[in-house]
Amino acid sequence: MKGKxxxxxxxxxxxxxxxxxxxxxxxxxxxxxxSCGYYKDRQVLSVDNF
Ligand SMILES: [Zn+2]
Incomplete structure:
Protein backbone atom coordinates (compact mmCIF):
# COMPACT_ATOMS: atom_id res chain seq x y z
CA MET A 1 0.00 0.00 0.00
CA LYS A 2 1.41 3.30 -1.03
CA GLY A 3 -0.48 5.80 0.99
CA LYS A 4 -3.96 7.03 0.53
CA SER A 35 -34.99 34.47 -4.29
CA CYS A 36 -36.89 34.20 -7.55
CA GLY A 37 -36.22 30.58 -8.51
CA TYR A 38 -34.79 31.42 -11.92
CA TYR A 39 -31.91 29.64 -13.53
CA LYS A 40 -30.83 30.28 -17.11
CA ASP A 41 -33.91 32.32 -17.97
CA ARG A 42 -36.19 29.61 -16.72
CA GLN A 43 -38.00 29.27 -13.47
CA VAL A 44 -36.84 26.03 -11.99
CA LEU A 45 -37.90 26.59 -8.42
CA SER A 46 -41.32 27.42 -7.16
CA VAL A 47 -41.14 30.47 -4.97
CA ASP A 48 -44.16 31.78 -3.23
CA ASN A 49 -43.01 35.15 -2.02
CA PHE A 50 -43.45 36.97 -5.27
ZN1 LIG B 1 -33.24 35.84 -8.87
Missing amino acids: TRRGANRWRAPKLRPCPECSSAVPSHIACP
Whole structure:
Protein backbone atom coordinates (compact mmCIF):
# COMPACT_ATOMS: atom_id res chain seq x y z
CA MET A 1 0.00 0.00 0.00
CA LYS A 2 1.41 3.30 -1.03
CA GLY A 3 -0.48 5.80 0.99
CA LYS A 4 -3.96 7.03 0.53
CA THR A 5 -5.05 9.24 -2.28
CA ARG A 6 -7.18 11.89 -0.79
CA ARG A 7 -8.81 13.75 -3.59
CA GLY A 8 -11.78 14.82 -1.61
CA ALA A 9 -10.21 17.98 -0.29
CA ASN A 10 -9.64 19.55 -3.68
CA ARG A 11 -12.86 18.44 -5.19
CA TRP A 12 -15.13 21.13 -3.92
CA ARG A 13 -14.63 24.62 -5.27
CA ALA A 14 -16.10 27.74 -3.83
CA PRO A 15 -19.02 28.83 -5.98
CA LYS A 16 -18.73 32.14 -7.71
CA LEU A 17 -21.51 34.54 -7.11
CA ARG A 18 -23.26 35.87 -10.16
CA PRO A 19 -25.97 38.47 -10.27
CA CYS A 20 -29.33 36.99 -11.02
CA PRO A 21 -30.77 38.34 -14.31
CA GLU A 22 -34.23 38.38 -12.82
CA CYS A 23 -33.86 39.87 -9.37
CA SER A 24 -30.16 40.88 -9.61
CA SER A 25 -29.24 39.28 -6.35
CA ALA A 26 -25.94 37.48 -6.01
CA VAL A 27 -26.44 33.76 -6.41
CA PRO A 28 -23.84 31.01 -6.81
CA SER A 29 -23.33 29.83 -10.37
CA HIS A 30 -24.93 26.57 -11.44
CA ILE A 31 -27.52 27.06 -8.76
CA ALA A 32 -31.02 28.36 -9.21
CA CYS A 33 -31.67 31.72 -7.62
CA PRO A 34 -33.18 31.15 -4.20
CA SER A 35 -34.99 34.47 -4.29
CA CYS A 36 -36.89 34.20 -7.55
CA GLY A 37 -36.22 30.58 -8.51
CA TYR A 38 -34.79 31.42 -11.92
CA TYR A 39 -31.91 29.64 -13.53
CA LYS A 40 -30.83 30.28 -17.11
CA ASP A 41 -33.91 32.32 -17.97
CA ARG A 42 -36.19 29.61 -16.72
CA GLN A 43 -38.00 29.27 -13.47
CA VAL A 44 -36.84 26.03 -11.99
CA LEU A 45 -37.90 26.59 -8.42
CA SER A 46 -41.32 27.42 -7.16
CA VAL A 47 -41.14 30.47 -4.97
CA ASP A 48 -44.16 31.78 -3.23
CA ASN A 49 -43.01 35.15 -2.02
CA PHE A 50 -43.45 36.97 -5.27
ZN1 LIG B 1 -33.24 35.84 -8.87
